[in-house]
Amino acid sequence: MAPIEQKIGDASNSDERIKQVGFLTHMMRRPELGAVAGLILVVTFFFLTADRSMFSLSGVMTILAPASQLGILAIAAALLMIGGEFDLSIGSMVAFAGLIFGAALTNFGQPLWISIIITMLLAAAMGAVNGQIVIRTRLPSFIVTLAFLFILRGLTLVGLKWATGGSTQLRGIGEVVGDGLLKRLFSGVAFQDLFSWLAAHGLIEKFDNGVPKVTGVPVSVVWFIAIAGLATWVLLRTRSGNWVFAAGGDPNSARNSGVPVDRVKTGLFALTACAAALVAIITVLDAGSTDARRGFQKEFEAIIAAVIGGCLLTGGYGSAIGAFFGAIIFGLVSIGLTYTKFDSDWFQVFLGSMLLLAVLFNNFIRRKVTGER
Amino acid sequence: MAPIEQKIGDASNSDERIKQVGFLTHMMRRPELGAVAGLILVVTFFFLTADRSMFSLSGVMTILAPASQLGILAIAAALLMIGGEFDLSIGSMVAFAGLIFGAALTNFGQPLWISIIITMLLAAAMGAVNGQIVIRTRLPSFIVTLAFLFILRGLTLVGLKWATGGSTQLRGIGEVVGDGLLKRLFSGVAFQDLFSWLAAHGLIEKFDNGVPKVTGVPVSVVWFIAIAGLATWVLLRTRSGNWVFAAGGDPNSARNSGVPVDRVKTGLFALTACAAALVAIITVLDAGSTDARRGFQKEFEAIIAAVIGGCLLTGGYGSAIGAFFGAIIFGLVSIGLTYTKFDSDWFQVFLGSMLLLAVLFNNFIRRKVTGER
Amino acid sequence: QDINIIAVTHGQANDPFWSVVKNGVSAGAKDAGVSIDYRAPETFDMVAMSQLIDAAVNQKPAGLIVSIPDSSALGPSIQKAVAAGIPVISINSGSDVSKSLGALLHVGQDEYSAGKAAGEKLKEMGGKVAICVNQEVGNVSLDQRCKGFSDGFAGTVTVLPVSNDPADVRAKVKAALSSNPDIDTVMALGASTAGEPSLAAVADAGMTGKIKVATFDLSADFLKAVAAGDAAFAIDQQQFLQGYLPVVFLANYAKYGLIPGGNVPSGPNLITKEKAAQVVELSAKGIR
Amino acid sequence: MTDSQSQTAPPVIEVKNIVKHYGSVIALSGVSMKVSRGEVLCLLGDNGAGKSTLIKTLSGVVRPSGGDFLVEGKPVAFTSPRDALDAGIATVYQDLAMIPLMSITRNFFMGREPVKGIPPFRHVDFKYCSEVTREEMHKIGIDIRDPNQAVGTLSGGERQCVAIARAVYFGAKVLILDEPTSALGVAQTSMVLKYIHQVQQKGLGVIFITHNVRHAFAVGNRFTVLNRGKTLGTFDKSEISLEELQNLMAGGKELQVISHELGGTI
């Protein structure tokens, strides 16, 4: 008989079955931190190949403006993906919400605040309808929201022609919206005073007439950062956040444990539509016009950004902060190439390769650090 | 003590725990037969609203031609989806394969058969690369093939400019390909003799000059039907078919049971790429030209058709014959609307609504018949 | 008896340029008292377009209006229409092959020569280094505009591929301007999708008036900038006529057998500072 | 114990002639049973007899196709598991109802997260949750390494312990356990049986499904046997012996022979 070594584990917190891991390893295990690695790779690439003006203050702002608009959508899409569903209609929703917003302002002459409320409510309602159809019929959200992709895009065209009397562009929105606090919340730039002060003290570049080259941070960037922070807090610290993970991880188990899965999913659909409406409001106010092609294919870019940021397409795993970095990577790659000397015909080849490299690198780093096999 | 009714079940084939179901119910339980219900709905709709010429022989052929091209892609996409993966690069692959095929014929002056082989081999290789990246990195196929969507589309643009000396359209393919058996296998119409005979005997419509209005069945339709039949047989009757279901249903369990999941998936990726190449060859030979936008968004149409046909996006469930009907529904809706009096501005609204209705109806019928709750 | 005319073009209903063509088609049908169907594939897709022409032929319309961006792909379908005895008029692109395919006549002017005219004008205005802002690379008609432009311009021309998203266009143009300070000319291939954001980008760079911005097609806001002197000009193909005239021609052909004897060039028409103001309102209504 | 008590206070859960069809499959064809406070009812039966289906109707996961369902004498119709939870019925499902990708703590409190703070800033104190989880798991005899570990990385038995500890922690009136001990080691099994005993002492009703007649006999007061979707009968502990129960469960199949061959140690 073999000798028995009777080692009874004690219930203390240190367990002989755990190898020690460093703080860095612990940090890197978060889903989003792979995206940071991807970001570093992309930045390094452009640092070596692109014109220096890309990394000037104005260059960075130029990249952040479109990245932030995409990012607002991407964070909402990430939440929905964590909750186990897709919304392919967000691109069309941007156009549709833009039409509603523009028509409310111009055709119906409503003040800005009413127009914003109408747009948001309508978007939320459409999102909820999407969600309810998905839940009631148990059809995949992919196919339901794809139908809405077409329907909303089509309604936008019809509505625009009706609102303008035959054109596909609704304009003159800038004129009817006066300047005011509310408008400044949704368009233009923030922290203007700070930037003027910086320029006056020669801390940032300025034009010959003394106006700073960058007059402030685009409000969409401020929204983007705020939403990323809020979404992260909700996901990690609140009950609703836990329900989102549960609903996406395994809806049946979640339901059996008392999570109101249907309510959670409907809410996420409404939220995603509202994010699209917010982007619509920001872009319409910025451009002063809206047209039938707004938001085209934004649904895919948003999903790409979320996936680069570490969201699982099957739901139940991901982070808002990952989508944040994902959107920045996407923006960086698509704008960054114009700063390089590469022939523009190669644009799509580069875009694709960079995306692939970014996710590969991200993945590689994460696996290396966490020791997954 | 309560009385004990000791009813011991016998091992005979009839079981008291089964309600009797009719043959119809049994048939309707197959995944694809919901799609048939959707098809009936759509046909009824057009029967009530569209021009009668839609249901003439030539009307049916004009619908089947695009439906069959989409259908070849959809069946391949359905197999891949059942196997648990996506390929978003098939649309771009159509363009890329078209370029390779066109360039082989014109720039390199290769005979038709060599050009076809080169195109097919290259497509299969690209598909396998896709598959290997997905398997090795365990990244979602969505993101990997999306990168290839961009890369292949970009390479097509670069290649076309190189092949044509600056244009994005490669023409004159019709001239270099002589007529021959091989060509007739991939372009034009089949069963010409039959149709001439039918026309001569006044059984089908003809032009004043005696030429039948429909000279035959487009070869793409023949390919479509043959591929649907073959794919169905493979899925339901062969070992590989069982492996496809297993790989998509639960790759880990399948692997643990000895299914070579990686080999199955790589094969499916190659197959999908070959289907795209086949469509490219057919359309390039038919049109005599190719351009940088060929196959644009075909990946989504193919996935839509597969999903309408009852494939699960999460893998492991679906049928080739469902994708067959799904492609026909999609083709019917998109071409059928031109036979109606609706304004083309409403096209997308209708397309979306019809898609939604078709899947809803399909789903409703299936649930009614099978008694799922 | 009801006269039905079908138009099949390669431009989507939500494309600003083609929506004006469609408005012209509708106006022509109303004025001539005929019924009209306007169809286009969902993307720039020649295979789908040839299938739409086949479907149209199948309905035996009194007349067929087509654009011909790819004569190889569309030729057989058009010839089938002609063989079926349907009068065909080609519009916009394909003036070179129109006759040989059996069309009665061609209305419009191809994108290449419009681009060339624009390029020559900008060269004349002193341009040396230009970017061509293309919102849909691979769309042959847009590619031809760019090609015509660079041939006419004769200086350095770089194609800048962008998307339909104004924020994206604005950022990319701004990026191009800051990475290459020599750029003195911006040619946009669509007024509202590419032109207006390009103007905004030029303004962001503080170069308004110093960099010449021109665009294909019209949009009210771009025209205002032309009128204010911030933009150079807009090229108007008067595409309303590309829609309107063929309908009227085909209606008259169906009713009385009357048809003009030759091709009708609808443009190009450069809208410069002097003319811009009067066009703004019409453009906002989708007529120009 | 059975009849006299149930006259005075209505049983916490009572079902009469419950029927459940899945498409053409008849999973339950008229099952009746009841459980009172302070009582452990063991539900026994062969594989596929319908035990899980029955408790799924009790916990609101599936809706019965027919029959009556009373909670404390009042007819109810649960539309979701949430309703059952709100009515004080906590369940350990055979497939455990856990999310593999989520941490142990998040799974433990899923659906019933304790919140603190005022509404706009209301949040879950996950630190406190982790402590509770670690403690409850320790009580059942499992030292978890890290409550933030994903449930998917736990062993089968560890997972089962999480599900049991959760149900016990949140149980209010009735605790339903579907084969809780199947994947458990000796120590954990004794712990669970002890738990059932404790819970019963506290006055809760317990429905305990198991295939192990010894386990059933150790803690049960009454035994209901199902066979092919029907009740074979309900017996008080005093009315039946371990061997009789075992025979009944197996539906009289050729059990004797084999258990003899193997030395009667089943």
Next chain:
Amino acid sequence: MTDSQSQTAPPVIEVKNIVKHYGSVIALSGVSMKVSRGEVLCLLGDNGAGKSTLIKTLSGVVRPSGGDFLVEGKPVAFTSPRDALDAGIATVYQDLAMIPLMSITRNFFMGREPVKGIPPFRHVDFKYCSEVTREEMHKIGIDIRDPNQAVGTLSGGERQCVAIARAVYFGAKVLILDEPTSALGVAQTSMVLKYIHQVQQKGLGVIFITHNVRHAFAVGNRFTVLNRGKTLGTFDKSEISLEELQNLMAGGKELQVISHELGGTI
């Protein structure tokens, strides 16, 4: 039995000092064991002891981080479960390795479908497969309604029976069973134990994981006890009593007290 025999013919499976890490988690820290032909080795241990991890390394599902693995005396390194199957090792996994959406028949033959016909027309005779499946399931005591039913609609125990029947049907040299009886009823359990006995008689090696010491004692020749990723020892049936084994398994935890409270019936 142990030493004298293993000198003559090499054990069919032998592992020495197997180590397995999952990231920072150490699941196995040096485990050794062996099983010979015609022998039933029972692998016992508390929850999370590493039993499933050990058999996963034996069946090629995970690759060990260190240690030696010999099959019939020759060192092997399986890269996939297919390799293990080809080497004649059939396994019933604790999570069963089945595809819920696929039919019973297709699951039964998954990965080992019998084909007929010449290459281009080679296909699987699913009718024959269905018959085999029905028959094998009947042998284990389950009458399946329809072999084309999806596995996802089976009860927990029925599913387990499919997995066992499959492994037994395809087992060649070694049969590994990870808690096969956990979800089984009395009749099915006796059937499985009888199976194990039969398989052993046929000269196969069997590795049988269970928490039920009685089951283990009924069929086992030798017992290996794991604790926290380490071997506590290997014992011949003659060397150890049921009670000693039970104590060892529980790792000396406060088992006695409870089992006494419950009347010693665990």
